[in-house]
Amino acid sequence: MTLLIEESAPSTQxxxxxxxxxxxxxxHLMGWLFVGPFALVFLAxxxxxxxxxxxxxxxxKKLIGGTSFVLFDNYVKAFTDPSFLSGAxxxxxxxxxxxxxxxxxxxxMALILDAVTSAFARFSRLMIFLPYAIPTVIGAVMWGFLYSxxxxxxxxxxxxxxxxxxxxxxxxxxxxGLANVxxxxxAGYYMIILYAALQGIDPALYEAARMDGAGGRQIAxxxxxxxIAPALLLILVFALIGTLQFxxxxxxxxxxxxxxIGPDFxxxxxxxxxxxxxxxxxxxxxxxxxxxxxxxxxxxxxxxxTRKRRSFL
Amino acid sequence: xxxxxxxxxxxxxxxxxLQVLLGFLVVYFLVPFWWVVVNxxxxxxxxxxxxxxxxxxxxxDYFGNLRQLFTYDGGIYGRWILNSTLYAFAGxxxxxxxxxxxxxxxxxxxxxxxxxSFSVLLGALMVPATALVIxxxxxxxxxxxxxxxxxxxxxxxxxxxxxxxxxxxxRDAVPDEILDAAxxxxxxxxxxxxxxxxxxxxxxxxxxLLLSAVASWNNYFLPVAMLSDNRLFPVTVxxxxxxxxxxxNNAGSTSLWSLxxxxxxxxxxxxxxxxxxLQRHWRGGLAVGGLR
Numbered sequence: 203m204t205l206l207i208e209e210s211a212p213s214t215q216x217x218x219x220x221x222x223x224x225x226x227x228x229x230h231l232m233g234w235l236f237v238g239p240f241a242l243v244f245l246a247x248x249x250x251x252x253x254x255x256x257x258x259x260x261x262x263k264k265l266i267g268g269t270s271f272v273l274f275d276n277y278v279k280a281f282t283d284p285s286f287l288s289g290a291x292x293x294x295x296x297x298x299x300x301x302x303x304x305x306x307x308x309x310x311m312a313l314i315l316d317a318v319t320s321a322f323a324r325f326s327r328l329m330i331f332l333p334y335a336i337p338t339v340i341g342a343v344m345w346g347f348l349y350s351x352x353x354x355x356x357x358x359x360x361x362x363x364x365x366x367x368x369x370x371x372x373x374x375x376x377x378x379g380l381a382n383v384x385x386x387x388x389a390g391y392y393m394i395i396l397y398a399a400l401q402g403i404d405p406a407l408y409e410a411a412r413m414d415g416a417g418g419r420q421i422a423x424x425x426x427x428x429x430i431a432p433a434l435l436l437i438l439v440f441a442l443i444g445t446l447q448f449x450x451x452x453x454x455x456x457x458x459x460x461x462x463i464g465p466d467f468x469x470x471x472x473x474x475x476x477x478x479x480x481x482x483x484x485x486x487x488x489x490x491x492x493x494x495x496x497x498x499x500x501x502x503x504x505x506x507x508t509r510k511r512r513s514f515l
Numbered sequence: 516x517x518x519x520x521x522x523x524x525x526x527x528x529x530x531x532x533l534q535v536l537l538g539f540l541v542v543y544f545l546v547p548f549w550w551v552v553v554n555x556x557x558x559x560x561x562x563x564x565x566x567x568x569x570x571x572x573x574x575x576d577y578f579g580n581l582r583q584l585f586t587y588d589g590g591i592y593g594r595w596i597l598n599s600t601l602y603a604f605a606g607x608x609x610x611x612x613x614x615x616x617x618x619x620x621x622x623x624x625x626x627x628x629x630x631x632s633f634s635v636l637l638g639a640l641m642v643p644a645t646a647l648v649i650x651x652x653x654x655x656x657x658x659x660x661x662x663x664x665x666x667x668x669x670x671x672x673x674x675x676x677x678x679x680x681x682x683x684x685x686r687d688a689v690p691d692e693i694l695d696a697a698x699x700x701x702x703x704x705x706x707x708x709x710x711x712x713x714x715x716x717x718x719x720x721x722x723x724l725l726l727s728a729v730a731s732w733n734n735y736f737l738p739v740a741m742l743s744d745n746r747l748f749p750v751t752v753x754x755x756x757x758x759x760x761x762x763x764n765n766a767g768s769t770s771l772w773s774l775x776x777x778x779x780x781x782x783x784x785x786x787x788x789x790x791x792x793l794q795r796h797w798r799g800g801l802a803v804g805g806l807r
Contacts, residue, residue: 232704233626240617240678241632247673248639248647255650311540314533326537328791330544335786337733339751340779343758344547347776353554355568386544439641447643450735454755457762470645470736477649478740486649494646501641 252494259488269484276488285466286489290496293468297445300381304441305434307385308392313422315393316400327397331390338387342451345383346371346458371459383451388444392437399433400426435508439501446497449474469493555580555777559770580777587774594746595753596782599732601664602749606671607728614674614723618681619712623694633682639675648740655741666741667749671731677723684719685712721796725789732786750782 234241262272280286315327333341348354349370356367370379403426411421427434449470456463465479466472469489477486553571554562558580561572585593620626621633651670655661660669689712697707713720735751742748745756754775761771 228704229624230626233620233624233629236616236620236624236708237626237629237632240613243613243672244636244639244675247651247670248642248675251647251650251654252642254654255646258650258653314537318530318533318537320534322534323537326541328794329541331790332548332787333544335729335790336783337735337751339733339735339755340783341547343754343775343779344551347554348547348550353562353568353772355550358568386547390544443641443643447645449645453735453739454758457755457758473649474736474740477652483649483653487653490646490649494643497643497646498641 255487255491255494258484259491261484263482263484276485277492279485280488280492285472286469286492289466289469289472290493293446293448296377296381296448297442299377300384301438301441301445303381304385304389304392305438307389308396308437309427309434311389311393312396312400313426315397316426317418317422327394331394333387334391334394336387338450339454341387342383342454343458345379345386346455349379350458371455372462376455376459376462380451380455383455384445387451388441392441395437396430396433399430403429435505439505442501442504443497446493446500551776551780555773555780557773559773562773562776577777580773581781583770584774584777584781591745592750592753592774592778592781595748595750596785598664598747599749599751599782600785602667602671602734602738603728603732605664605668606731607724609668609672610674610677610727610731611720611724613672614677614681614727615713615716615720617678618683618719619685619689619708619716621678621682622685623689623691623712636675636678640679645736648736652740661741662743662747664747667731667734667738667747670737671727671734674723674727674730677727680723681716681719685716688719689715718796721793725793728789729786750778754778754782 259276260271260273261269262276263269311330315323336344349356351357351367351369354367356370360367368375370376370382407425407429408421411425416424447470448468452463452467453471453474456467465475470493473486473489473493476482476489550569553569556575556577557572558574558576561574621629621636647670652661652666655666660666693711693715694707697711698704702710732749733751734749735755738749738752739755742752745753748756757771757775757778761775
């Protein structure tokens with residue numbers, strides 16, 4: 203008997219091993235079968251264009267002599283080009299103002315909606331979220347109309363007090379006009395994400411804090427906000443990626459704010475102008491790639507410094 | 516997922532000052548809609564006549580304006596709406612199918628190269644979508660795809676965030692034991708996915724579908740770069756075209772402004788309806804992205 207067992211033992215082990223081998227192979231196959239279609243699209247429409255943009259950005263097309271390899275000359279040109287630099291400086295400044303504004307507004311609204319449970323609060327939640335369903339360009343146009351001197355209400359409102367209305371479409375105020383548009387557009391979406399995170403917190407924590415004598419404000423600051431830090435980080439990263447690529451709103455408001463918003467207002471608008479108005483795809487690609495590099499480096503550095511990389515990635 | 520737990524048991528909290536504050540916020544978020552609703556009832560003289568811009572004039576003529584909107588330039592506006600719908604559905608459904616499959620694959624199979632490809636995917640979340648437009652345009656023009664509907668639909672199929680969201684959801688909401696039980700009962704991998712896993716993933720599927728459809732409906736940079744034939748434009752690019760015309764020759768085309776205003780209003784209605792009617796489905800799914 204013992205002999206038999208000893209003899210059969212390796213064979214069953216072998217069998218199991220073999221079976222596990224086919225199971226493993228099957229798992230590899232099935233995994234790639236499910237991931238494969240997306241992987242193909244990913245390669246064709248993300249990796250390939252990125253590689254191609256890099257390739258294009260290393261060449262320069264001349265009127266005489268055709269296209270020549272110039273290595274990093276386009277990048278040197280971009281980083282000494284006042285149009286690119288002023289656009290890049292604008293989106294950085296704009297991010298520093300508009301992103302904290304959006305997040306603070308979204309966080310405040312989420313905390314209020316988490317604390318107040320009434321039919322009106324539920325209605326407000328939907329209304330605040332509503333702008334997310336509006337195309338960004340349409341949102342920009344709506345606000346453009348409101349800012350407009352010919353058909354906006356601002357001059358009426360300020361006229362009542364005998365003051366001249368500020369022109370949010372001209373001069374330096376366009377900065378705040380645009381900050382208001384993006385806050386209106388995105389704060390509701392961020393609010394919903396934060397609100398969902400707040401709703402996921404176990405209410406028993408609040409009870410415990412109350413027993414220890416914490417008030418509503420302390421609960422918000424010491425419990426709620428730290429616990430939704432991952433969600434805050436997520437929306438911060440989204441906002442950063444989106445704002446540095448600023449294109450739709452200024453491109454659309456150009457028509458209403460003639461003269462204030464030039465074709466090089468943001469780096470993305472400048473890349474668009476270079477590529478599609480001037481057919482300079484090499485330089486346009488270089489600007490796009492430089493901007494993408496700035497975004498990538500910015501987000502990565504941000505995640506690194508907050509040491510929250512693992513919670514997101 | 517955990518929303519509403521124990522909320523029903525607690526008495527409703529009504530802080531009056533906070534409710535008043537909410538009231539102001541609601542007004543702020545609704546003002547642009549109100550302006551558009553009011554002013555799309557006017558004709559050009561009413562619009563530029565210098566009356567109250569936040570209230571109706573004596574002439575409230577939505578039907579007349581709608582008829583004008585849908586007949587202007589051979590009914591091009593209706594075509595733009597249909598184009599937007601096609602791009603949103605084709606892009607949204609395609610992106611969702613790819614994202615659901617890939618997210619499930621990443622969550623439930625330990626295949627070779629899984630870790631590496633997932634890291635690449637997460638890196639791709641940080642690649643700005645607009646950086647891809649110019650090289651994609653040059654590639655597509657080489658293939659003769661620019662200025663066709665594919666130039667807009669194909670790039671919309673790419674939704675790395677959707678894959679990430681589906682991965683997280685499938686990992687948490689689809690227990691391995693249930694999948695193993697289905698396999699033990701003799702169901703194949705595909706059938707297990709379709710009949711066991713997919714129903715469990717429904718909230719996230721609806722969320723990803725809605726997010727991708729919204730992204731394609733709202734897209735502006737991609738179609739404005741890819742398309743030159745205005746009969747292929749989505750409504751965002753079409754309204755941009757009208758805006759350019761209207762502001763280029765201000766005197767001759769004041770009537771175009773009232774079409775733009777009504778056009779903006781009509782273009783936002785479909786998505787608002789979709790969000791309201793599907794509310795129950797997408798909220799649970801969106802929570803996942805926030806909880807991670």
